[in-house]
Amino acid sequence: xxxxxxxxxxxxxxxxxxxxxxxxxxxxxxxxxxxxxxxxxxxxxxxxxxxxxxxxxxxxxxxxxxxxxxxxxxxxxxxxxxxxxxxxxxxxxxxxxxxxxxxxxxxxxxxxxxxxxxxxxxxxxxxxxxxxxxxxxxxxxxxxxxxxxxxxxxxxxxxxxxxxxxxxxxxxxxxxxxxxxxxxxxxxxxxxxxxxxxxxxxxxxxxxxxxxxxxxxxxxxxxxxxxxxxxxxxxxxxxxxxxxxxxxxxxxxxxxxxxxxxxxxxxxxxxxxxxxxxxxxxxxxxxxxxxxxxxxxxxxxxxxxxxxxxxxxxxxxxxxxxxxxxxxxxxxxxxxxxxxxxxxxxxxxxxxxxxxxxxxxxxxxxxxxxxxxxxxxxxxxxxxxxxxxxxxxxxxxxxxxxxxxxxxxxxxxxxxxxxxxxxxxxxxxx
Numbered sequence: 001x002x003x004x005x006x007x008x009x010x011x012x013x014x015x016x017x018x019x020x021x022x023x024x025x026x027x028x029x030x031x032x033x034x035x036x037x038x039x040x041x042x043x044x045x046x047x048x049x050x051x052x053x054x055x056x057x058x059x060x061x062x063x064x065x066x067x068x069x070x071x072x073x074x075x076x077x078x079x080x081x082x083x084x085x086x087x088x089x090x091x092x093x094x095x096x097x098x099x100x101x102x103x104x105x106x107x108x109x110x111x112x113x114x115x116x117x118x119x120x121x122x123x124x125x126x127x128x129x130x131x132x133x134x135x136x137x138x139x140x141x142x143x144x145x146x147x148x149x150x151x152x153x154x155x156x157x158x159x160x161x162x163x164x165x166x167x168x169x170x171x172x173x174x175x176x177x178x179x180x181x182x183x184x185x186x187x188x189x190x191x192x193x194x195x196x197x198x199x200x201x202x203x204x205x206x207x208x209x210x211x212x213x214x215x216x217x218x219x220x221x222x223x224x225x226x227x228x229x230x231x232x233x234x235x236x237x238x239x240x241x242x243x244x245x246x247x248x249x250x251x252x253x254x255x256x257x258x259x260x261x262x263x264x265x266x267x268x269x270x271x272x273x274x275x276x277x278x279x280x281x282x283x284x285x286x287x288x289x290x291x292x293x294x295x296x297x298x299x300x301x302x303x304x305x306x307x308x309x310x311x312x313x314x315x316x317x318x319x320x321x322x323x324x325x326x327x328x329x330x331x332x333x334x335x336x337x338x339x340x341x342x343x344x345x346x347x348x349x350x351x352x353x354x355x356x357x358x359x360x361x362x363x364x365x366x367x368x369x370x371x372x373x374x375x376x377x378x379x380x381x382x383x384x385x386x387x388x389x390x391x392x393x394x395x396x397x398x399x400x401x402x403x404x405x406x407x408x409x410x411x412x413x414x415x416x417x418x419x420x421x422x423x424x425x426x427x428x429x430x
Contacts, residue, residue, distance in 0.1 A: 008129065009136070011192055012121070015072065016137045018185040019117050020144030022079045022110040025178055026103055027052050028149050028282075030086075031258050032156075032274065033175075036167045037095070045255045045391030047100060049384045051107050056380035058111040059373030068123065069193050071116035075109045076186035082106030084179030087172045123196055142290045150282030152178065157275025167274075226370035233371075239362050242416050243375060244382040246313070246355055249320055249410035250348060251386035256394050256402065257281075257323060257344075261337070265330055268399040270337060280338040285345040292349020299350075300357050306421055309354050313417035316351020317410035319344040324407060327399040355379075358420070 027048060034044045065071050085102035089095045125133065152174055159170035233239065261277055263269020272280065292315075300308050322340045331337055359379065363372035386409075394402040 008125065008133070008194075011189070011194070012133050012136060013140050014185060014188065014192070015117050015120070016140035017144045018076055018182065018189070019110075019114055020141040021148055021178070022083065022106060022113070022182065023055070024145045024148030025083060025152075026107050026110060028145075028258070029152060030103060031255055032153055032262065032277065033086075033171050035259055035262055036156075036171065036274070037090070039096075041256065041259050041391035041394050043391065044259060045394075046388050048255060049388035051100075051103050052380065052384050052387075054107045054111040055114070056377045056384065058115055059370070059377065061112070062115045062119075062373075065112065065115045065119060068116040068120035069196065072113060072120060072193065073186045073189045075113035075116060076182050076189060078109040079106055079113070080179045080183035080186060082109060082179075083175055083182060087175035087179065090168050090172050090175075120193070120196075124194055142286065146283055146286045148178075148282070149286055150278045152278070153282050154275045154278030157273050157278060160274065170274075226367035227374070229365065229367050230371050230374055233362070233365075238416070238419065239375075240378065241412075242358060242420070243355075243378045245412040246358075246416060247316070247352070247382060248386060248413060249317055249406045249408075250351075251383045252390045252393070252406040252409055253320060253323065253403075254383065254387050254390070256390050256399075256406075257341075259391075259394075260323065260327065260399055261341070263399075265332075268327060268330075270326065270330060270332075272334075272337070276334060280334065280341055284338050285341050288342040288346040289349040292346040293353055294349075296350040296353025297357075300353055305354060305357050305361065306423065309358075309417045309420050310414075312351045312354040313414055314351075315347040316354075317347075317407075317414060319347040320403070320407050320410060324400065324403040327403050354417075 030051065031044055031048050034047065035041075039047075082102045082105050086099055086106070089098035089102055092098055121130065121133075121137070156167070156170045156174050159173055160167045163169050230236075258277075258281065260269050261272045261281055262274075263271070265271040296308075296312060299312070322344050326337070326340060359372070359375045363375055365371060390402075393405065397405060
């Protein structure tokens with residue numbers, strides 16, 4: 001590892017930890033918090049799905065994010081204020097309104113930080129360094145997800161146990177801690193992040209590369225041209241159907257599996273407390289999801305998407321039956337529950353790889369960045385809309401029938417996978 005790489009390693013790690021943490025807090029940790037505060041499954045699923053929308057449309061305001069270094073630490077300050085605001089909202093009798101406002105502003109701030117962080121990464125590092133840090137960025141992001149979903153949820157559980165079951169106080173302490181952590185990130189990055197002008201001084205190659213990147217970026221902001229080119233893509237109807245329906249079953253499950261694990265046994269759930277949930281779902285589950293994603297990437301890289309798509313789609317969808325079984329039997333062995341959740345998340349990691357590779361291949365062309373942004377927005381909509389309705393559906397059907405419905409919703413994705421395996425649309429790599 002040369003000196004330049006060593007110098008950049010610290011800020012690359014910290015910047016991506018700061019990227020994943022607020023996303024996990026707003027989209028996943030808030031599910032647990034709202035359930036603990038007494039909201040129904042319908043309310044929890046609807047509100048948390050709406051809060052995820054800014055990440056679907058962040059490309060719309062990305063052209064206005066100029067000084068990426070400044071935007072990064074400013075958004076971290078904003079996130080520190082917003083997450084601390086979530087904590088303080090729990091002291092109010094009208095807590096939900098203030099909590100949703102803080103989370104919504106935090107979601108826009110986090111999505112904006114994502115734009116700035118990605119842009120800064122592209123400008124601060126040359127091509128070789130960018131390639132070197134890809135795996136480190138991904139690892140840092142996953143670690144922040146484990147920290148939020150696993151460590152923080154477990155901490156809430158332990159604090160509530162030590163405070164006689166006072167969940168509100170536990171959540172206030174944890175959210176204030178996250179807000180403080182984001183402020184530390186902001187203060188550190190205010191001085192730690194390299195100054196692009198200084199770094200580029202005297203480096204003609206970097207200046208030329210940055211100029212080329214800026215010119216490409218300007219061409220990518222031609223949204224009219226990019227969208228016109230997008231709708232002329234061959235096989236567009238299949239691309240849209242695949243993005244919207246390949247993960248339909250998983251979209252229904254995304255919020256309800258969390259609520260099912262935590263729901264009292266007498267209401268059909270498994271009765272995990274926050275400490276148990278944090279260990280099983282937030283730590284083991286996310287860890288197995290990460291391993292599945294890595295293995296899936298290796299398989300697709302070696303054999304190609306078409307040959308892998310059906311096995312990976314089966315790995316994504318078949319483990320959903322485990323939740324049907326758990327809702328019928330309601331096992332109380334934490335080891336068994338953790339094992340089944342790990343298997344399901346491992347399968348999800350494998351199956352999601354095919355989806356991501358398909359999206360990357362479908363975005364290739366003159367406006368690849370803009371097309372990828374459009375596809376990312378469609379991907380998020382394909383998850384958020386079913387997820388928004390999942391709470392209402394679950395409360396209407398009960399957990400067992402709801403999980404059967406989720407399994408039925410995997411059929412369109414399997415059909416589309418078979419069409420892709422048969423060779424449509426053209427251009428998909430073998």
